[in-house]
Amino acid sequence: MAREPLSLVVTTLDNAATLARCLDSAAFADDILVLDSGSTDATRAIAEAHGARIERHAFDDYAAQKQRAIALARHDWILLLDADEALTPAAAAIIQRELRAPRAAGYRLPRREQMFWTFQHRRSRINTHLRLFDRRHGGMNAVPVHAAPEVLGRVRTLRAAVFLHFGEPDIATKVRKLNDYSSGLVAHKRARGTRFVRTRMLLYPPLFFLRQYLFKRYFLNGWAGYISAASGAWYVFLKYAKLYEARRDQGGAGDDSGGRA
Known part of the structure; x- marks a missing residue:
C-alpha cells in the first residue's frame, strides 16, 4: 500500500554540526525543505548535498519562521524537525508505516534529550512532541521561543517512534x-x-x-x-x-x- 507523501521541514541557522545527521535520519521523505535564515557556515552546502530545497528568509520569530517553512513544503503531511534533532531507525520505520493509512490528524513522538555528556535514561519519563501532522488541519501556535504545531482533530502518540535531541552538549x-x-x-x-x-x-x-x-x-x-x-x-x-x-x-x-x- 502506498503511503501519504511526506515533506521534511527544517529551519536552520549555522547548523553544520548537526544538520547532516538530521537529514540522514529522514531521508525517506519525498520532499526536504530547509528554510535558512542566513547561515555563514556549511549549513547550506550540507542541505544541498542531501537533495534539499533551500529557501532563505531572515529570522523574525520562531513560530513565524517555522510556519513559513511549513507553507513552502510540497506535501500536506509534514515532519517538522529542528536541525539538532534526528529520528531513530525505529521512528523512521513507524512513521512510514503509519502514513500508509493515517489514523489521526497529527502524531506526537517521544524525544530523548541529550544531557551534556550522556543521553536521557530510557526509564526516565520522556516528553512527547507533535512533529508529524497534516497541515490542512493546523499549524504553528504563537507561543514565543517554545512555538509548537497544533492541529484540529485526533492526535495520537507513537510511543515507539523515539527521536533524539542533540541540543545541549555541555x-x-x-x-x-x-x-x-x-x-x-x-x-x-x-x-x-x-x-x-x-x-x-x-x-x-x-x-x-x-x-x-x-x-x-x-x-x-x-x-x-x-x-x-x-x-x-x-x-x-x-x-x-x-x-x-x-x-x-x-x-x-x-x-x-x-x-x-
Whole structure:
C-alpha cells in the first residue's frame, strides 16, 4: 500500500554540526525543505548535498519562521524537525508505516534529550512532541521561543517512534539557552497578564526540580540528571524574575497581585 507523501521541514541557522545527521535520519521523505535564515557556515552546502530545497528568509520569530517553512513544503503531511534533532531507525520505520493509512490528524513522538555528556535514561519519563501532522488541519501556535504545531482533530502518540535531541552538549550551551529563552518569554507573559509572580518565583523552582528529578526519574541519569533538573529549576526562576523586573522597570509593582516589593 502506498503511503501519504511526506515533506521534511527544517529551519536552520549555522547548523553544520548537526544538520547532516538530521537529514540522514529522514531521508525517506519525498520532499526536504530547509528554510535558512542566513547561515555563514556549511549549513547550506550540507542541505544541498542531501537533495534539499533551500529557501532563505531572515529570522523574525520562531513560530513565524517555522510556519513559513511549513507553507513552502510540497506535501500536506509534514515532519517538522529542528536541525539538532534526528529520528531513530525505529521512528523512521513507524512513521512510514503509519502514513500508509493515517489514523489521526497529527502524531506526537517521544524525544530523548541529550544531557551534556550522556543521553536521557530510557526509564526516565520522556516528553512527547507533535512533529508529524497534516497541515490542512493546523499549524504553528504563537507561543514565543517554545512555538509548537497544533492541529484540529485526533492526535495520537507513537510511543515507539523515539527521536533524539542533540541540543545541549555541555552546561555552557544549556545556560546560554536558558538565558535567551527566559528573556524571550517576558513580553508574552506580560501580554497574558501573568499573576502572582513573586509567589511563582518562590514556589515553582523547587517544585519543578522535584518533578524532574524524582517524578520524571532524572535521578537515573546520575549527575547529568541532577544538573539538568537543577538548571531547569533555574530557568523557571529566571522566567518570573525577569517578568518581575520588567514590570518594575516600567513603573509597575512587579506583581499584578497587588503590593510593591
